[in-house]
Amino acid sequence: MNPDIRNIVILTGAGISAESGLATFRGPDGLWEGHRVEDVCTPEALSRDPLLVHRFYDERRAKLTEVVPNPAHEALAMLDHAWPGDLLIVTQNVDDLHERAGARRLIHMHGELRSALCAACGKAMPWEKALPSGSICDGCGKAALRPDIVFFGEMPYQMDAIDTALRRADMFVSIGTSGAVYPAAGFVQTAAHVGARTLELNLDPSAGSIYFEETRLGAASLLVPEMVRDLLA
Numbered sequence: 573m574n575p576d577i578r579n580i581v582i583l584t585g586a587g588i589s590a591e592s593g594l595a596t597f598r599g600p601d602g603l604w605e606g607h608r609v610e611d612v613c614t615p616e617a618l619s620r621d622p623l624l625v626h627r628f629y630d631e632r633r634a635k636l637t638e639v640v641p642n643p644a645h646e647a648l649a650m651l652d653h654a655w656p657g658d659l660l661i662v663t664q665n666v667d668d669l670h671e672r673a674g675a676r677r678l679i680h681m682h683g684e685l686r687s688a689l690c691a692a693c694g695k696a697m698p699w700e701k702a703l704p705s706g707s708i709c710d711g712c713g714k715a716a717l718r719p720d721i722v723f724f725g726e727m728p729y730q731m732d733a734i735d736t737a738l739r740r741a742d743m744f745v746s747i748g749t750s751g752a753v754y755p756a757a758g759f760v761q762t763a764a765h766v767g768a769r770t771l772e773l774n775l776d777p778s779a780g781s782i783y784f785e786e787t788r789l790g791a792a793s794l795l796v797p798e799m800v801r802d803l804l805a
Contacts, residue, residue: 576742577657577742577743577769577803578657578658578742579657579658579659579737579740579741579742579743580651580655580657580658580659580660580741580742580743580744580745580803581659581660581662581734581737581738581741581743581744581745581759581763581768582648582659582660582661582662582744582745582746582747583662583663583664583744583745583746583747583749583756584648584661584662584663584664584665584670584747584748584749585663585664585665585746585747585748585749585750585756586664586665586748586749586750587747587748587749587774587775587792588642588644588645588665588669588747588748588792588796589639589642589645589665589667589669589748590748591642591644591791591792592639592640592641592642592645592669593638593639594635594639594665594667594669607628609724610724611624612624612625612628612629613721613723613724614723614724614725615723615725615726617723618718618723622705623705625705625718625719626702626703626704626705626718626719629685629703629719629721630702630703632666632685633685633686633699633700633702633703634702636667636668636685636686639667639669640669640672641669641670641672641673642669642792642793643793643794643796643797644747644748644792644793644795644796644797645669645670645672645673645675646673646797647796647797647799647800648661648670648673648675648796648800649670649673649674649675650674650800650804651800651803651804652674652675652676652677652678653674653676654804655803655804657742658737658740659677660677660678660679660733660734660737661675661677661678661679662678662679662681662734662737662756662759663678663679663680663681663682664681664682664749664753664756665680665682666680666682666683666684666685666721667685668684668685668686679729679730679733679734680729681722681728681729681730681731681734681756682721682722682728682729683719683720683722683729684720684721685719685720685721686698686699686700687699687720688703688707688717688718688719688720689717689718689719689720690709690711690712690714690716690717690718691716691717691718692709692712692714692716693709693711693712693714693716695709695711695712696720697709697710697711699717699720703717703718703719728755728756731755734759735762738759738762738763738766738768739766740766741763741766741768742768742769743768743769743770743771744759744760744763744764744768744769744770744771745770745771745772745773745799746759746760746770746771746772746773746774746778746780746784747772747773747774747792747795747796748773748774748775748792749774749778750778750779751772751778751779751780751781752778752779752780757779757780760772760780760783760784761783764783764785769785770783770784770785770786771784771785771786771787771788771799772784772786772787772788773787773788773790773792773795773796773799774787774788774789775789775790775791775792776789777789
Protein backbone atom coordinates (compact mmCIF):
# COMPACT_ATOMS: atom_id res chain seq x y z
CA MET A 573 0.00 0.00 0.00
CA ASN A 574 1.25 3.47 -0.85
CA PRO A 575 1.77 5.09 2.58
CA ASP A 576 0.69 8.45 1.18
CA ILE A 577 -2.76 7.12 0.30
CA ARG A 578 -5.06 6.51 3.23
CA ASN A 579 -8.49 7.83 2.26
CA ILE A 580 -10.02 6.94 -1.12
CA VAL A 581 -13.17 8.09 -2.92
CA ILE A 582 -14.27 6.17 -6.00
CA LEU A 583 -16.95 7.40 -8.39
CA THR A 584 -18.55 4.85 -10.69
CA GLY A 585 -20.82 5.43 -13.67
CA ALA A 586 -22.71 3.51 -16.31
CA GLY A 587 -19.52 2.22 -17.92
CA ILE A 588 -18.77 -0.12 -15.03
CA SER A 589 -22.12 -1.88 -15.41
CA ALA A 590 -22.17 -1.91 -19.21
CA GLU A 591 -19.97 -5.01 -19.22
CA SER A 592 -22.62 -6.78 -17.16
CA GLY A 593 -25.19 -6.06 -19.87
CA LEU A 594 -26.87 -2.91 -18.55
CA ALA A 595 -27.38 -0.04 -20.96
CA THR A 596 -25.40 3.14 -20.38
CA PHE A 597 -27.48 6.18 -19.52
CA ARG A 598 -27.51 7.66 -23.01
CA GLY A 599 -26.64 5.90 -26.21
CA PRO A 600 -25.06 7.52 -29.29
CA ASP A 601 -28.53 8.65 -30.38
CA GLY A 602 -29.13 10.45 -27.07
CA LEU A 603 -31.80 7.98 -26.02
CA TRP A 604 -31.91 5.81 -22.89
CA GLU A 605 -33.32 2.38 -23.76
CA GLY A 606 -35.25 3.96 -26.62
CA HIS A 607 -36.72 6.86 -24.64
CA ARG A 608 -35.88 10.54 -24.41
CA VAL A 609 -34.59 11.31 -20.92
CA GLU A 610 -37.17 14.12 -20.70
CA ASP A 611 -39.93 11.51 -21.05
CA VAL A 612 -38.82 9.16 -18.27
CA CYS A 613 -36.45 10.96 -15.89
CA THR A 614 -37.99 14.28 -14.86
CA PRO A 615 -40.65 15.25 -12.32
CA GLU A 616 -42.66 16.70 -15.19
CA ALA A 617 -42.63 13.35 -16.99
CA LEU A 618 -43.89 11.56 -13.89
CA SER A 619 -46.72 14.07 -13.56
CA ARG A 620 -47.56 14.03 -17.27
CA ASP A 621 -47.43 10.28 -17.93
CA PRO A 622 -47.01 8.25 -14.71
CA LEU A 623 -47.88 4.97 -16.45
CA LEU A 624 -44.98 5.36 -18.89
CA VAL A 625 -42.50 6.36 -16.19
CA HIS A 626 -43.49 3.52 -13.84
CA ARG A 627 -43.41 0.98 -16.67
CA PHE A 628 -39.97 2.19 -17.77
CA TYR A 629 -38.45 1.65 -14.32
CA ASP A 630 -40.32 -1.62 -13.84
CA GLU A 631 -38.57 -2.90 -16.97
CA ARG A 632 -35.18 -1.68 -15.73
CA ARG A 633 -35.82 -3.32 -12.33
CA ALA A 634 -36.77 -6.62 -13.97
CA LYS A 635 -33.58 -6.50 -16.06
CA LEU A 636 -31.51 -6.72 -12.86
CA THR A 637 -32.55 -10.36 -12.49
CA GLU A 638 -30.74 -11.15 -15.75
CA VAL A 639 -27.32 -9.67 -14.94
CA VAL A 640 -24.52 -10.31 -12.47
CA PRO A 641 -21.58 -8.28 -11.15
CA ASN A 642 -18.51 -8.30 -13.35
CA PRO A 643 -14.81 -8.36 -12.32
CA ALA A 644 -14.77 -4.56 -11.85
CA HIS A 645 -17.57 -4.71 -9.26
CA GLU A 646 -15.91 -7.68 -7.58
CA ALA A 647 -12.53 -5.94 -7.40
CA LEU A 648 -14.04 -2.84 -5.76
CA ALA A 649 -15.84 -5.04 -3.25
CA MET A 650 -12.52 -6.71 -2.43
CA LEU A 651 -10.93 -3.29 -1.96
CA ASP A 652 -13.84 -2.26 0.27
CA HIS A 653 -13.26 -5.27 2.53
CA ALA A 654 -9.46 -5.04 2.58
CA TRP A 655 -8.70 -1.32 2.64
CA PRO A 656 -7.66 -0.20 6.15
CA GLY A 657 -8.30 3.49 5.63
CA ASP A 658 -11.46 5.37 4.76
CA LEU A 659 -13.04 4.34 1.50
CA LEU A 660 -16.26 5.51 -0.14
CA ILE A 661 -17.72 4.22 -3.39
CA VAL A 662 -20.11 6.79 -4.85
CA THR A 663 -22.13 5.41 -7.73
CA GLN A 664 -24.24 7.24 -10.24
CA ASN A 665 -25.77 3.89 -11.16
CA VAL A 666 -29.20 2.82 -9.94
CA ASP A 667 -28.48 -0.92 -10.23
CA ASP A 668 -27.46 -3.09 -7.27
CA LEU A 669 -24.37 -4.74 -8.76
CA HIS A 670 -21.97 -3.15 -6.26
CA GLU A 671 -23.97 -4.57 -3.34
CA ARG A 672 -24.31 -7.97 -4.94
CA ALA A 673 -20.53 -8.07 -5.41
CA GLY A 674 -20.15 -7.36 -1.69
CA ALA A 675 -19.41 -3.62 -1.43
CA ARG A 676 -20.70 -1.95 1.72
CA ARG A 677 -19.07 1.50 1.92
CA LEU A 678 -21.36 2.79 -0.78
CA ILE A 679 -23.64 5.72 -1.66
CA HIS A 680 -26.18 5.65 -4.51
CA MET A 681 -26.25 9.35 -5.30
CA HIS A 682 -28.94 8.95 -7.99
CA GLY A 683 -31.20 6.49 -6.16
CA GLU A 684 -31.88 2.79 -6.61
CA LEU A 685 -34.10 0.70 -8.84
CA ARG A 686 -34.85 -1.73 -6.03
CA SER A 687 -36.30 0.99 -3.82
CA ALA A 688 -39.59 2.90 -3.79
CA LEU A 689 -39.94 6.45 -2.49
CA CYS A 690 -43.05 8.05 -1.06
CA ALA A 691 -43.56 11.46 -2.61
CA ALA A 692 -45.80 12.42 0.32
CA CYS A 693 -43.80 11.49 3.44
CA GLY A 694 -40.34 10.84 1.97
CA LYS A 695 -40.03 7.27 3.22
CA ALA A 696 -37.91 4.92 1.10
CA MET A 697 -38.51 1.19 1.18
CA PRO A 698 -37.06 -1.89 -0.52
CA TRP A 699 -39.01 -2.81 -3.65
CA GLU A 700 -38.39 -5.85 -5.85
CA LYS A 701 -41.55 -6.21 -7.95
CA ALA A 702 -43.39 -3.93 -10.35
CA LEU A 703 -44.40 -0.55 -8.91
CA PRO A 704 -47.76 0.43 -10.44
CA SER A 705 -48.78 4.08 -10.44
CA GLY A 706 -50.96 4.69 -7.37
CA SER A 707 -49.14 2.21 -5.09
CA ILE A 708 -49.75 2.81 -1.38
CA CYS A 709 -47.01 3.86 1.05
CA ASP A 710 -46.98 1.64 4.14
CA GLY A 711 -45.74 4.59 6.17
CA CYS A 712 -48.34 7.30 5.59
CA GLY A 713 -50.96 5.28 3.72
CA LYS A 714 -51.06 7.62 0.74
CA ALA A 715 -51.01 6.52 -2.91
CA ALA A 716 -47.77 8.34 -3.55
CA LEU A 717 -45.05 5.75 -4.24
CA ARG A 718 -42.70 6.50 -7.12
CA PRO A 719 -39.39 5.05 -8.29
CA ASP A 720 -36.62 6.02 -5.86
CA ILE A 721 -34.69 7.67 -8.67
CA VAL A 722 -33.18 11.15 -8.58
CA PHE A 723 -34.77 12.83 -11.57
CA PHE A 724 -33.18 15.69 -13.48
CA GLY A 725 -33.82 18.85 -11.50
CA GLU A 726 -33.73 17.02 -8.14
CA MET A 727 -30.89 17.05 -5.60
CA PRO A 728 -28.69 13.91 -5.55
CA TYR A 729 -28.57 11.98 -2.30
CA GLN A 730 -26.05 12.46 0.53
CA MET A 731 -24.13 15.31 -1.06
CA ASP A 732 -22.84 16.54 2.30
CA ALA A 733 -21.32 13.13 3.09
CA ILE A 734 -19.80 12.91 -0.38
CA ASP A 735 -18.30 16.39 -0.13
CA THR A 736 -16.81 15.60 3.30
CA ALA A 737 -15.20 12.42 1.95
CA LEU A 738 -13.80 14.25 -1.10
CA ARG A 739 -12.22 16.94 1.08
CA ARG A 740 -10.47 14.26 3.16
CA ALA A 741 -9.39 12.15 0.19
CA ASP A 742 -5.82 11.27 -0.67
CA MET A 743 -7.00 9.64 -3.89
CA PHE A 744 -10.01 10.09 -6.16
CA VAL A 745 -10.82 7.56 -8.87
CA SER A 746 -13.49 7.94 -11.56
CA ILE A 747 -14.59 4.76 -13.34
CA GLY A 748 -16.79 4.58 -16.43
CA THR A 749 -18.39 8.01 -16.26
CA SER A 750 -18.99 10.57 -18.99
CA GLY A 751 -17.71 13.50 -16.93
CA ALA A 752 -20.61 15.56 -18.25
CA VAL A 753 -23.29 15.34 -15.54
CA TYR A 754 -23.00 17.63 -12.54
CA PRO A 755 -22.50 17.61 -9.63
CA ALA A 756 -20.55 14.35 -10.08
CA ALA A 757 -18.50 15.87 -12.90
CA GLY A 758 -17.09 18.38 -10.41
CA PHE A 759 -15.86 15.81 -7.88
CA VAL A 760 -12.41 15.60 -9.47
CA GLN A 761 -11.88 19.33 -9.05
CA THR A 762 -12.88 19.20 -5.38
CA ALA A 763 -10.47 16.33 -4.77
CA ALA A 764 -7.65 17.95 -6.71
CA HIS A 765 -8.11 21.17 -4.75
CA VAL A 766 -7.19 19.37 -1.52
CA GLY A 767 -4.20 17.68 -3.13
CA ALA A 768 -5.65 14.22 -3.77
CA ARG A 769 -4.18 12.03 -6.49
CA THR A 770 -6.75 11.81 -9.33
CA LEU A 771 -7.14 8.84 -11.65
CA GLU A 772 -9.65 8.18 -14.43
CA LEU A 773 -10.43 4.70 -15.77
CA ASN A 774 -12.60 4.75 -18.88
CA LEU A 775 -13.10 3.24 -22.32
CA ASP A 776 -12.58 6.67 -23.90
CA PRO A 777 -11.46 10.05 -22.54
CA SER A 778 -14.36 11.77 -20.78
CA ALA A 779 -15.46 15.39 -20.89
CA GLY A 780 -13.52 15.87 -17.64
CA SER A 781 -10.30 14.05 -18.54
CA ILE A 782 -8.32 17.29 -18.55
CA TYR A 783 -8.82 17.57 -14.78
CA PHE A 784 -7.22 14.22 -13.95
CA GLU A 785 -3.54 13.63 -13.32
CA GLU A 786 -3.78 10.28 -15.05
CA THR A 787 -6.23 8.61 -17.42
CA ARG A 788 -6.07 4.90 -18.24
CA LEU A 789 -8.16 3.70 -21.18
CA GLY A 790 -9.66 0.25 -21.46
CA ALA A 791 -12.39 -2.02 -20.17
CA ALA A 792 -13.32 -1.56 -16.51
CA SER A 793 -13.24 -5.33 -16.00
CA LEU A 794 -9.51 -5.22 -16.77
CA LEU A 795 -8.42 -1.84 -15.43
CA VAL A 796 -10.21 -1.92 -12.06
CA PRO A 797 -8.79 -5.27 -10.85
CA GLU A 798 -5.34 -4.07 -11.91
CA MET A 799 -5.76 -0.84 -9.92
CA VAL A 800 -6.98 -2.74 -6.85
CA ARG A 801 -4.03 -5.12 -7.00
CA ASP A 802 -1.68 -2.13 -7.11
CA LEU A 803 -3.38 -0.46 -4.15
CA LEU A 804 -3.32 -3.60 -2.02
CA ALA A 805 0.20 -4.69 -2.99
